[in-house]
Amino acid sequence: MKKSEIRKEIKVILKNGTSKIGVYESLRQRDDIPDVELRKLLASIPDANIDKIDKVLHKIICVFWVLFALIEIGNVIDGLISINLKLLISFIVTVYITVQIWRFNGDLYLPAIVWLGLSVINALREFYSIDPYDPDYELYQIMTYVYISVVIIVIALMIIVRKNVFGYYKWFKPEMNFKNEIMFENYKTTLNNDPS
Structure with missing residues (x-):
């Protein structure tokens, strides 16, 4: 079987x-x-009888991961022009983690948290590579800070759910x-x- x-x-x-x-x-x-x-x-x-708050937090986490996968799709489409292998691998890993998180697979909670941490580092690295005299610099700065804030909140929610549901x-x-x-x-x- x-x-x-x-x-x-x-x-x-x-x-x-x-x-x-x-x-x-x-x-x-x-x-x-x-x-x-x-x-x-x-x-x-x-377990079938987990707290309602953990179920709600899991649904919020799932919605975020779907949005995160959609952002990755956008990155892959942008990268098709230059055929960026790194973006394609990132997309495949993100989709795999999204599916496993959606299935509430406890094995993937910590790897997903690590993956989100790496995405924060990536976002900061990309932001600091932008020329400060770029006319859209402030817009990039706001978008980067919002993105990082949301990711950190989701990481915190994932840590809470992992501790409550998969504490072992x-x-x-x-x-x-x-x-x-x-x-x-x-x-x-x-x-x-x-x-x-």
């Missing part, structure tokens, strides 16, 4: 109200899903529990679902 099919199956089971531990218990007996892969998939999928991630991977297994729930959630 493909990873994407297993992911869809897990999401359907979670939407029916089953906890992640329940999903894990029901799917870990199957031969087509190795335990480590099942745990990684469960870690990257948010340490850097780019989920943390290990005391049994040296991949964690797929926050410690607080695990305690609430513990039958003992």
Whole structure:
């Protein structure tokens, strides 16, 4: 069974109200899903009963990423004249991250934050390469500051959602529990679902 099919199956089971531990218990007996892969998939999928504020923040983040991808499309179209490989690669990475963020994939939250940080550095580098005597210099300055402010706000929102929904991630991977297994729930959630 493909990873994407297993992911869809897990999401359907979670939407029916089953906890992640329940999903894990029901799917870990199957031969087509190795335990480590099942745990990684469960870690990257948010729990069905996350707070409404986190859902709203996720939708805001998704809208921003779609707009960010549209800006990249504009850059690629402008770069078609000079055939700029850097712009094409940037566009492909942005579209991939946008799709994964839209799917609420926890694995891509930190790489997306890093990617946005790089876009801020890029925007500043491009702005400082503009001649200060250019008649549109002030317009570029305002647009750059607005862009950077919006990106920093989105980075902050992504950090909040990542902490609240995927708090068991340490850097780019989920943390290990005391049994040296991949964690797929926050410690607080695990305690609430513990039958003992």
